[in-house]
Amino acid sequence: MKNRITDLYGIKYPIIQGGMIWVSGWKLATAVSNAGGLGLIGAGSMYPEVLKEHIQKAKRHTDKPFGVNVPLLYPDIEEIMKIITDEKIKIVFTSAGNPKTWTSFLKKNGITVTHVVSSVKFAKKAQAAGVDAIVAEGFEAGGHNGREETTTFTLIPAVRKEIDIPLIAAGGIATGKQMLAAIVLGAEGVQIGSRFVASEESSAHINFKKAVLEVQDGDTMLTLKELAPVRLIKNAFYEKLQALYKTCPTEEQLKQLLGRGRAKLGMFEGDLEEGELEIGQIASIIEDIKPAGEIMKEIVKEYNQSIDRIKDYKLPE
Amino acid sequence: MKNRITDLYGIKYPIIQGGMIWVSGWKLATAVSNAGGLGLIGAGSMYPEVLKEHIQKAKRHTDKPFGVNVPLLYPDIEEIMKIITDEKIKIVFTSAGNPKTWTSFLKKNGITVTHVVSSVKFAKKAQAAGVDAIVAEGFEAGGHNGREETTTFTLIPAVRKEIDIPLIAAGGIATGKQMLAAIVLGAEGVQIGSRFVASEESSAHINFKKAVLEVQDGDTMLTLKELAPVRLIKNAFYEKLQALYKTCPTEEQLKQLLGRGRAKLGMFEGDLEEGELEIGQIASIIEDIKPAGEIMKEIVKEYNQSIDRIKDYKLPE
Numbered sequence: 041m042k043n044r045i046t047d048l049y050g051i052k053y054p055i056i057q058g059g060m061i062w063v064s065g066w067k068l069a070t071a072v073s074n075a076g077g078l079g080l081i082g083a084g085s086m087y088p089e090v091l092k093e094h095i096q097k098a099k100r101h102t103d104k105p106f107g108v109n110v111p112l113l114y115p116d117i118e119e120i121m122k123i124i125t126d127e128k129i130k131i132v133f134t135s136a137g138n139p140k141t142w143t144s145f146l147k148k149n150g151i152t153v154t155h156v157v158s159s160v161k162f163a164k165k166a167q168a169a170g171v172d173a174i175v176a177e178g179f180e181a182g183g184h185n186g187r188e189e190t191t192t193f194t195l196i197p198a199v200r201k202e203i204d205i206p207l208i209a210a211g212g213i214a215t216g217k218q219m220l221a222a223i224v225l226g227a228e229g230v231q232i233g234s235r236f237v238a239s240e241e242s243s244a245h246i247n248f249k250k251a252v253l254e255v256q257d258g259d260t261m262l263t264l265k266e267l268a269p270v271r272l273i274k275n276a277f278y279e280k281l282q283a284l285y286k287t288c289p290t291e292e293q294l295k296q297l298l299g300r301g302r303a304k305l306g307m308f309e310g311d312l313e314e315g316e317l318e319i320g321q322i323a324s325i326i327e328d329i330k331p332a333g334e335i336m337k338e339i340v341k342e343y344n345q346s347i348d349r350i351k352d353y354k355l356p357e
Numbered sequence: 358m359k360n361r362i363t364d365l366y367g368i369k370y371p372i373i374q375g376g377m378i379w380v381s382g383w384k385l386a387t388a389v390s391n392a393g394g395l396g397l398i399g400a401g402s403m404y405p406e407v408l409k410e411h412i413q414k415a416k417r418h419t420d421k422p423f424g425v426n427v428p429l430l431y432p433d434i435e436e437i438m439k440i441i442t443d444e445k446i447k448i449v450f451t452s453a454g455n456p457k458t459w460t461s462f463l464k465k466n467g468i469t470v471t472h473v474v475s476s477v478k479f480a481k482k483a484q485a486a487g488v489d490a491i492v493a494e495g496f497e498a499g500g501h502n503g504r505e506e507t508t509t510f511t512l513i514p515a516v517r518k519e520i521d522i523p524l525i526a527a528g529g530i531a532t533g534k535q536m537l538a539a540i541v542l543g544a545e546g547v548q549i550g551s552r553f554v555a556s557e558e559s560s561a562h563i564n565f566k567k568a569v570l571e572v573q574d575g576d577t578m579l580t581l582k583e584l585a586p587v588r589l590i591k592n593a594f595y596e597k598l599q600a601l602y603k604t605c606p607t608e609e610q611l612k613q614l615l616g617r618g619r620a621k622l623g624m625f626e627g628d629l630e631e632g633e634l635e636i637g638q639i640a641s642i643i644e645d646i647k648p649a650g651e652i653m654k655e656i657v658k659e660y661n662q663s664i665d666r667i668k669d670y671k672l673p674e
Contacts, residue, residue, distance in 0.1 A: 041669075041670045041671060159574055160641070179506075180496075180507075180510055180511050188575030189579070190497075190575065190638055191496060191497040191509065191528075192508065193497055193508065193510050193538070194497050197534065197535065211510070218514065220541050221510070221541040223667060224663055225535065225538050257477035257478065257505055257507055257512070258504070288604075288605025322510070325511075343671075343672055347667060347668060347671055350537070350541055350664060353664065356369065
């Protein structure tokens with residue numbers, strides 16, 4: 041299977057590893073790229089100098105394509121964009137912001153731009169802004185998400201109907217079966233986050249990785265919708281939030297409880313009580329921490345097996 | 358494709374039409390059964406005498422298997438169960454309640470019992486209660502739903518891992534592609550609701566059917582979570598609810614605003630402002646009102662085409 045996604049990025053498998061904050065450094069990105077997928081460095085949790093270092097290390101550890109994910113609300117965005125062009129990065133995924141702002145700048149610098157959206161409306165806006173591809177991310181995904189709460193099962197066909205450019209599905213995808221289901225729904229590739237959190241190369245704290253393995257059905261929830269909706273594990277911090285919600289809090293009170301640095305505290309420093317532990321619903325079926333290359337192999341193998349399994353399942357007409 | 362679902366109910370296609378309140382009468386159920394699926398009469402919105410009439414009419418209009426959906430919280434449940442056994446119904450879907458209460462009674466009467474769940478926990482409980490099959494319904498589904506907010510993409514693989522009995526996927530399924538995606542994820546059949554609301558034979562008011570066609574991405578929301586979570590169209594009633602939520606209401610105040618009979622008012626009587634309009638997210642891709650038999654044919658055709666399309670999409674290993 042070669043398609044518009046493998047062609048666009050010059051990769052073997054249409055599998056993109058999400059550029060997650062505190063998780064996706066050069067180690068994870070190069071492990072995925074070396075295994076035939078597209079690794080992404082997550083700039084969202086990096087100071088500009090740290091990002092530069094990760095890019096330079098990634099270049100030394102792979103000769104395959106890799107990219108950088110940039111949340112467009114990043115405060116020092118100009119500095120980040122300068123590093124990206126100085127370092128001659130060729131693939132950028134943008135998220136959390138208006139794709140109009142930076143797409144033409146990036147394209148002028150010869151960069152392939154992919155924008156992450158969570159609704160049909162924003163998919164159309166991204167296409168109109170001139171991006172090369174779209175990631176459509178369902179409600180089940182970990183971390184920050186949209187207000188429409190549209191799930192992958194609904195979002196992929198709905199976006200596919202409205203846009204012509206290449207489409208990548210995200211949210212709820214951790215196995216080859218799920219990858220094939222996304223392709224059946226109309227996606228041309230998949231972006232996988234949670235599964236790679238529980239990889240050996242991810243920068244997530246070991247406590248957080250182990251917590252991901254413990255997640256059961258119903259253990260994550262989309263919350264903080266008044267600020268920016270985020271899916272996280274229901275831990276002690278989440279319970280404090282729930283207690284505050286019972287008092288009908290103002291946005292200011294929510295911000296105060298949230299404070300600063302909770303994602304780092306939880307995901308990078310391993311504080312499972314007070315930290316923010318961003319992960320997708322699909323963590324409920326993740327059972328082991330493995331090298332990212334093995335995860336890639338398993339996904340590809342199960343994907344192919346699933347095609348073999350269903351090709352004889354035709355219905356009488 | 359013959360499988361455990363087609364064998365269990367004695368049907369041609371593993372496609373079940375959801376037994377929806379105010380929508381699923383004998384006309385819709387028999388149209389679906391005559392087209393090779395399994396039609397269900399929705400007892401939830403029927404007085405016992407009305408249910409009896411629908412069952413008797415259904416018998417006159419099809420010689421194919423059909424069933425009845427019974428919400429276990431129905432106030433006159435004993436009367437409903439008596440009608441079901443008196444009328445020698447052979448297939449019952451139960452929902453909204455504890456499957457322990459009625460499963461053995463139904464099984465003793467030679468009835469195949471399928472229970473609808475929205476979480477892994479309740480799927481295991483239903484299997485333990487001795488039901489013959491399970492419908493696992495994702496967060497994107499219309500009407501009443503679970504508190505875990507697990508989406509179809511996550512729920513199907515997660516339930517599949519934990520139960521051995523036949524599994525039917527529901528939530529977000531309106532087309533053949535979506536049916537195939539559900540099968541790929543591990544389901545053996547699908548239950549389809551929203552698509553059949555917009556059928557000629559559904560008992561939904563024409564205003565409601567037309568409103569379903571107008572639904573765009575983001576136009577439905579799961580709300581009233583403090584009482585019983587329900588997905589509905591964001592209409593004037595929903596906006597009133599949102600205004601009330603801003604005041605940090607008690608459950609009592611929510612109940613008072615909800616009142617009684619809003620689902621009938623909206624779905625059966627066509628009041629699009631004050632009624633409760635229960636529909637799934639997937640309504641955003643539904644574009645026409647058709648005979649249920651044509652909907653069935655389209656689904657089967659697209660399902661087969663999707664198999665043909667993806668069988669050459671294998672990845673190099």
